[in-house]
Amino acid sequence: MDFLNPRALxxxxxxxxxxxxxxxxxxxxxxxxxxxxxxxxxxxxDRTLTRLIAADREFSRTGKAPADIDVRSTAELPEALxxxxxxxxxxxxxxxxxxxxxxxxxxxxxxxxxxxxxxFLVVRDDMSAEVRSxxxxxxxxxxxxxxxxxxxxPLAALATEPINRRLRHGARTARRIADGDLDARIGPAGRARxxxxxxxxxxxxxxxxxxxxxxxxxxxxxxxxxxLRTPLMxxxxxxxxxxxxxxxxxxxxxxxxxxxxxxxxLLEISRLDAGAERSRPDxxxxxxxxxxxxxxxxxxxRVAVGAAEVxxxxxxxxxxxVVNLVTNAHRHGAAPxxxxxxxxxxxxxxxxxxxxxDLLERGPQRFRTGASERGRGHGLGLTVAQGQSEVLGARxxxxxxxxxxxxxxxxxxxxxx
Numbered sequence: 001m002d003f004l005n006p007r008a009l010x011x012x013x014x015x016x017x018x019x020x021x022x023x024x025x026x027x028x029x030x031x032x033x034x035x036x037x038x039x040x041x042x043x044x045x046d047r048t049l050t051r052l053i054a055a056d057r058e059f060s061r062t063g064k065a066p067a068d069i070d071v072r073s074t075a076e077l078p079e080a081l082x083x084x085x086x087x088x089x090x091x092x093x094x095x096x097x098x099x100x101x102x103x104x105x106x107x108x109x110x111x112x113x114x115x116x117x118x119x120f121l122v123v124r125d126d127m128s129a130e131v132r133s134x135x136x137x138x139x140x141x142x143x144x145x146x147x148x149x150x151x152x153x154p155l156a157a158l159a160t161e162p163i164n165r166r167l168r169h170g171a172r173t174a175r176r177i178a179d180g181d182l183d184a185r186i187g188p189a190g191r192a193r194x195x196x197x198x199x200x201x202x203x204x205x206x207x208x209x210x211x212x213x214x215x216x217x218x219x220x221x222x223x224x225x226x227x228l229r230t231p232l233m234x235x236x237x238x239x240x241x242x243x244x245x246x247x248x249x250x251x252x253x254x255x256x257x258x259x260x261x262x263x264x265x266l267l268e269i270s271r272l273d274a275g276a277e278r279s280r281p282d283x284x285x286x287x288x289x290x291x292x293x294x295x296x297x298x299x300x301x302r303v304a305v306g307a308a309e310v311x312x313x314x315x316x317x318x319x320x321x322v323v324n325l326v327t328n329a330h331r332h333g334a335a336p337x338x339x340x341x342x343x344x345x346x347x348x349x350x351x352x353x354x355x356x357x358d359l360l361e362r363g364p365q366r367f368r369t370g371a372s373e374r375g376r377g378h379g380l381g382l383t384v385a386q387g388q389s390e391v392l393g394a395r396x397x398x399x400x401x402x403x404x405x406x407x408x409x410x411x412x413x414x415x416x417x
Contacts, residue, residue: 030062038134085120185207232259286344309344325410337351393414
């Protein structure tokens with residue numbers, strides 16, 4: 001399912017939302033942690049100083065320290081407190097505190113007050129309660145973030161569904177246009193005026209411009225072919241009046257046949273482009289049909305028929321495809337040319353340089369033969385064959401044999417629904 005695809009846009013947006021949520025939670029958690037820690041230290045310091053002040057007053061009044069207060073000399077003070085007092089003038093005295101931390105279980109707030117010559121009141125308060133409270137706060141923040149993510153990520157994925165739906169619709173429409181449905185349009189989607197709307201409008205404009213360009217090209221091709229047909233018939237008639245046996249006559253007639261074939265190909269392509277061609281299927285013994293068609297081409301072509309089927313297809317279009325493939329193999333390839341019929345599949349192979357990479361990648365293109373080593377020509381034969389195979393609903397594929405030569409395969413088997 002597309003919904004479970006981890007590379008889908010919805011999950012990328014959800015991941016971005018999760019990262020943003022974690023970043024915000026980290027910053028807020030750090031600030032709360034730091035503020036709580038500072039507050040705990042202030043509370044511990046105030047508590048220690050309060051005890052020290054009370055003990056100092058009692059010591060000044062009675063000359064004795066309370067039972068929970070130690071009286072120590074400078075040598076007995078913790079090093080940090082001793083350094084603090086050592087940096088003060090003797091007359092200043094006062095109080096000093098020190099937070100003694102040795103994770104994981106040693107957290108003490110020390111306090112000292114100078115009460116005489118080399119005499120100090122020393123207090124030590126346990127800060128473990130404040131530290132545990134801070135740790136519980138950190139755990140609570142982490143748990144809260146995880147719980148929030150359980151809601152944020154699915155909600156973010158669901159919130160992107162309208163965007164994904166519009167993008168999928170645009171992708172489907174673009175594929176329809178690529179498959180030849182030039183009337184397909186994405187169209188406006190609601191009142192949204194965002195980047196997706198701009199992209200949809202641009203694709204629709206592109207499709208409309210492409211449709212106009214192709215229609216003009218089809219119209220031009222058909223008009224040229226029709227306009228050439230009338231004077232060409234006159235030339236053919238005139239050539240028939242030339243004396244037989246003359247070399248010039250043979251050359252003129254040969255060129256007229258080539259020109260006539262070109263005009264017929266142009267007319268056929270214009271009909272295929274316009275979608276005017278329709279298949280008229282009949283039960284056909286494929287092996288017999290192909291053998292007869294190859295024989296009538298008058299070429300030196302080997303035919304091998306093995307387990308051929310009776311296929312429901314249009315024999316006239318199959319004949320057109322086979323003739324074009326065989327002619328192309330002889331014209332641009334090298335002997336021997338072989339035609340193999342197996343089941344509902346026809347394979348035409350030559351032993352020439354093979355199809356050029358451009359044709360294998362993009363398919364046949366009119367007025368391009370693809371590679372100089374396969375000879376020169378108008379490149380219409382394979383284009384016509386490709387168009388006729390599409391009318392039949394068949395698959396025409398082009399490849400090169402591992403040991404050299406071009407392979408054209410026409411598969412007339414019904415495509416799975």
